[in-house]
Amino acid sequence: MKLVTFSGPPSSGKTSVLAKLIQELARTGESAGVIKFDCLYANEAALFERMGVPVRVGLAGGLCPDHFFVSNIQEGVDWGLGLRLGYLFTESAGLCNRCSPHVRDVAAVCVIDNLMGMDTPRKIGPMLRMADIVIITKYDIVSQAEREVFAFRVAEANPKARLLLVNGISGQGVFELARLVGDAPETATVEESRLRFSMPAALCSYCLGETKIGGEYQVGNLKKIGFS
Numbered sequence: 001m002k003l004v005t006f007s008g009p010p011s012s013g014k015t016s017v018l019a020k021l022i023q024e025l026a027r028t029g030e031s032a033g034v035i036k037f038d039c040l041y042a043n044e045a046a047l048f049e050r051m052g053v054p055v056r057v058g059l060a061g062g063l064c065p066d067h068f069f070v071s072n073i074q075e076g077v078d079w080g081l082g083l084r085l086g087y088l089f090t091e092s093a094g095l096c097n098r099c100s101p102h103v104r105d106v107a108a109v110c111v112i113d114n115l116m117g118m119d120t121p122r123k124i125g126p127m128l129r130m131a132d133i134v135i136i137t138k139y140d141i142v143s144q145a146e147r148e149v150f151a152f153r154v155a156e157a158n159p160k161a162r163l164l165l166v167n168g169i170s171g172q173g174v175f176e177l178a179r180l181v182g183d184a185p186e187t188a189t190v191e192e193s194r195l196r197f198s199m200p201a202a203l204c205s206y207c208l209g210e211t212k213i214g215g216e217y218q219v220g221n222l223k224k225i226g227f228s
Contacts, residue, residue, distance in 0.1 A: 003187035007127035008111035016168025023148035032087040046063040065093035100126040107184035115139040126197035
């Protein structure tokens with residue numbers, strides 16, 4: 001089974017691209033399943049169920065989505081192997097630009113859209129910078145100049161990634177994406193595997209449920225700006 005992590009900011013088109021990709025893979029006889037990781041709500045399962053694609057949804061609630069992902073991914077792999085899937089795609093919540101959902105020796109995709117602003121690639125951390133494939137969506141509703149500048153900024157952030165333009169509505173570009181994920185390594189287990197980059201660091205009083213503001217309530221791993 002080929003495990004592939006899909007990441008990207010909210011509303012960048014991850015689910016639409018993934019659905020088109022799975023349809024393309026099905027056309028060649030490949031089976032696929034999806035695990036959607038999110039925080040409070042996710043309705044993507046309905047789309048994949050209508051497609052006949054096995055899907056599971058995990059909601060992190062008050063936990064960091066990255067911590068939730070890494071605590072559940074091995075069980076997800078076991079689930080996919082039990083179904084004898086050809087591909088298992090995980091879709092991350094992508095709520096934090098510092099998200100780190102990619103695993104070493106596991107194919108990694110990041111989806112980013114052309115409407116986010118020219119400086120957005122510079123603001124996104126490991127989920128963009130550590131990806132093998134970076135997909136740009138919504139490129140068809142901006143000017144040629146904007147497309148070129150945005151793609152240049154993406155390449156600056158991750159010069160090693162394969163850059164693709166994919167339309168999540170029409171499916172344009174998905175054939176090449178299917179070819180690239182077809183080169184993904186087989187995954188039998190992620191036990192003892194490592195994330196490509198460390199998760200966002202946090203262990204403070206607010207992590208443990210504190211809601212009051214003020215220095216006397218701030219304990220643990222903290223970082224101050226220093227206004228003086």
